Amino acid sequence: MSQRICTSEMLVEKGLSVRFEHSDLALPAFAIRYDGKVYAYQNRCPHRGTELDWEPGEVLDGDAEYLICATHGALFKPETGLCVMGPCKGASLQSISVIEADGSVKLAE
Ligand code: FES
Numbered sequence: 001m002s003q004r005i006c007t008s009e010m011l012v013e014k015g016l017s018v019r020f021e022h023s024d025l026a027l028p029a030f031a032i033r034y035d036g037k038v039y040a041y042q043n044r045c046p047h048r049g050t051e052l053d054w055e056p057g058e059v060l061d062g063d064a065e066y067l068i069c070a071t072h073g074a075l076f077k078p079e080t081g082l083c084v085m086g087p088c089k090g091a092s093l094q095s096i097s098v099i100e101a102d103g104s105v106k107l108a109e
Helices: none
Strands: 004-007 018-021 028-034 037-042 083-085 098-101 104-107
Touching: 004 018, 037 098
Parallel strands: none
Antiparallel strands: 004 104, 018 028, 028 037, 098 104
């Protein structure tokens, strides 16, 4: 059975992310809703390996356009995890496949 991450309503459009641990990989991760769709990534910046959050669950920049790493300010596209500005430009966050159905967000099998 797939690991449940959270209820759908916990992920508000461009709001706080939900932090979780990937059950198989034992990795800190987060899920976020952006343009109506849920995306999830390992919570590890490709630059120095720190978690992105500037406050727990806060991973979007001030305009809620990009994911941002709190350590050195790298910006990532929420839809792909690609770094478009900052010291790791061209690298990507590790994406995690998720599905949303019946009011829940789960890891994809
Ligand atoms: S650790 Fe994320 S930009 Fe440096």
